[in-house]
Amino acid sequence: MSEPVITVGSVVINVLDYERQKAFWGAVLGAEPAQEFAPHFLWFRPQHEGGISVALQTVDEATEGTRRLHLDGSVPDIEAAKAKILELGGAVVADRETNGFRWCTLTDPEGNEFCISSDH
Numbered sequence: 607m608s609e610p611v612i613t614v615g616s617v618v619i620n621v622l623d624y625e626r627q628k629a630f631w632g633a634v635l636g637a638e639p640a641q642e643f644a645p646h647f648l649w650f651r652p653q654h655e656g657g658i659s660v661a662l663q664t665v666d667e668a669t670e671g672t673r674r675l676h677l678d679g680s681v682p683d684i685e686a687a688k689a690k691i692l693e694l695g696g697a698v699v700a701d702r703e704t705n706g707f708r709w710c711t712l713t714d715p716e717g718n719e720f721c722i723s724s725d726h
Contacts, residue, residue: 612679
């Protein structure tokens with residue numbers, strides 16, 4: 607087995623109504639926010655030690671089908687991870703930044719989206 611390129615940190619749900627979804631998922635998961643860049647992003651605390659968090663991401667329009675959920679991963683170096691992912695057959699969708707938080711959206715070889723960041 608090779609070294610991982612990313613460490614999965616969360617499963618992200620695309621939402622339209624940030625406050626409503628924050629209240630809903632907080633109650634459903636019994637979890638408090640771990641980090642928040644309101645009204646764009648929120649990561650809930652994992653339910654147990656070593657667990658993966660659920661995160662919310664505000665989008666402008668409803669996301670179709672299975673694209674409503676995606677993996678978020680952390681990397682020590684975004685540019686090095688992007689290069690490795692491209693070498694493996696992935697593709698870059700966009701480099702993004704908001705409220706001082708930087709991330710990159712990529713796809714696997716079949717077009718499934720996931721994101722990487724070095725800070726969350």
